[in-house]
Amino acid sequence: MRRYLKEFARGIFRENPTFVLVLGLCPTLAVSVSVINGIGMGIAATFVLLGSNIIIAMIKNLIPERIRIPCFIVVIATFVTIAEMAMKAYSPALNRSLGIYVPLIVVNCMVLGRAEAYAKKSGIASSFFDGLGMGVGFTWALVLISAIREFFGSGQLMGHTIFKGFEPAFVLSMPPGALLVIGLLLGFFNVLKQRKGQKEA
């Protein structure tokens, strides 16, 4: 059990897909305008990641080495289609605001990266925990970025206005704002990591 816990914890901070591996930036940049979007995208990606990790760990011995990427993509695309259909059925508004970025999870480097780097050579249970950890890591990173952008870019959090009279910096709701916030957060987490490294050394 402890081993699984370690697999799970790794994705949350030490190998966080957004801030450390810097994978899956396309949806992160595009949808992080509001916290609701961030949560929705995070859950959808986590679902796909879990499904693809489990299935690929199950069938890893059946996949020929030379065509493994197309095989992974087929598995991932299946789960993305399920996620998209479910989202369309149960929360059409969220689906509308995430738009093309839900189907684009198919080509998300984070999902393919976990299949290639982890699930194809690991057991089913540890792949499950790896996918869960990565998914949670991705989700909290998205929520953090979108909270900063939503607050400073439109003065709101989860759609509620926080301060009256606060004039939001519109640029943070626009694409440059996403790059700025992610860049500054990446720098911030690198500084934290360096500090920690110095202490241990």
Added chain:
Amino acid sequence: MQDRLIVSTSPHLHVRESTSRIMWLVVLSLVPAGIAGAAIFGMSALGVIALGIVSAVLTEALLEALTKRKITVSDGSAFLTGLLLAYNLPPEVPFWLPIAGSVFSIAVGKQVFGGLGQNIFNPALVGRVFLMASWPRYMTSFTRPLAYDAVTQATPLAALKEGKALEGISRLDLFLGLRGGCIGEVCIAALLVGALFLLIMGYISWHTPLSFILTTAAITFVFGSNGLFSGDWAFQILTGGLILGAFFMATDYVTSPLTRKGQIIFGIGCGLITAVIRLWGGYPEGVSYAILMMNAATPVIDRFTKTKVYGTG
């Protein structure tokens, strides 16, 4: 006797120039334009300038203290950044606008890259573009000159963009700065005094400003009106931030090319982008975007205009 012999490597002759001396002299050369701006738009312009400078200097000191580096505010570079940013703002803005701009200029435009000499983009322009994208409402409402009562008026370039005729602004008015615009950009006469001082002292060369201004003039002359070769090029030079940008911001040592040839390429590029934005772009004015884009191209320009060592290549 031993300690009176100083052993050091060459060069042994030094001039008194230093970064801080140059920075403070550039600040000095910008003073006339600030006084003119205050005379034209009233005391609120001085307030904007003061807020811009103070918050830029404080941000720099604070960030350097937080990261435990030497505090270098006395070199005047943060002062200059705050001053230039304020010159790029309209005279009647809410008090927090110059503060937000200066903090962004210094923090994201400069210190994130490692401080003076490391930044890719001109910090003052980074701040201005941030404000422009964040609070366009405040950045584009200009007050009427010599009215002192916050009556808004479009800038000549904005009026031109909307296809309106320019009501009664003569060339002399433009030259003296009697028009709506940013604090430091309006008075061409005062800017030229400062620019001449820097040129004579040898702190800036004529290559970038001249090629910048001539390119803008040439393109607006050729394509600036309905027929070819009949554009109002003098109007284009005298309005907007062209003079301020060409002499004081495109010549920034850190973010512009090193060689003369490179500086001319830089100036032509700036002029080209400025003219294209003014004539066909969505904004009435493009000087700051032009300089920022060419800042990004500076390393490439430097690489291709590197002086060849005699006898090689």
